[in-house]
Amino acid sequence: MRFRGGVGFLRVAAVLLGSLAFSGAAGAASCGNDGSGFDAWLAAYKSDAAARRVASRGVIESALSGVRYDPRVVRLDRSQKSFKLSFNQFYRRRVSNAMISRGRSYIGNNRRLFDRIERDFGVPPEIIVSI
Incomplete structure (x- = not known):
């Protein structure tokens, strides 16, 4: 899948994720300690991306479609x-x-x-x- 002048899907996803990291309501919201709040956090993150016009809703959905709560990532992140x-x-x-x-x-x-x-x-x- 390619976007805008040959820019690859992974670049779009990286820019999407990087530009929103810890920004707005999604950045302030906690995804929880057990994954129970992750779906709500992800929905807020997607809405924030759309509101900031980072990309179209379709690109946002596609870029984040495989994102899942990973306790190991959360543990490593919180121990930095x-x-x-x-x-x-x-x-x-x-x-x-x-x-x-x-x-x-x-x-x-x-x-x-x-x-x-x-x-x-x-x-x-x-x-x-x-x-």
Whole structure:
């Protein structure tokens, strides 16, 4: 399956997932500890994607059709040490002026690519480079 000028399905799915990670109501909602809240969370996530016009409903449904609650992924996610810090603590420990300069340079050197990605998918270059 291909979309827009040859962009592959996996790229669309990656942009969809990446652009919504921890954003809006879906990001704030908990999917629970046992999967019982996952379907409601996923529905909110899909609605948020549609409301933000990340992609058409058909693309959103297709990209997320195989997504299932995985207790191992949730356990690993919740045990990440960096996410036990406040944003300010994390920023002080992990972000340096050199990283910011490299990111700005990378964006500047690849401006046309980032402009196209932002135009086609609505994901700003700063978000992509920060990941």
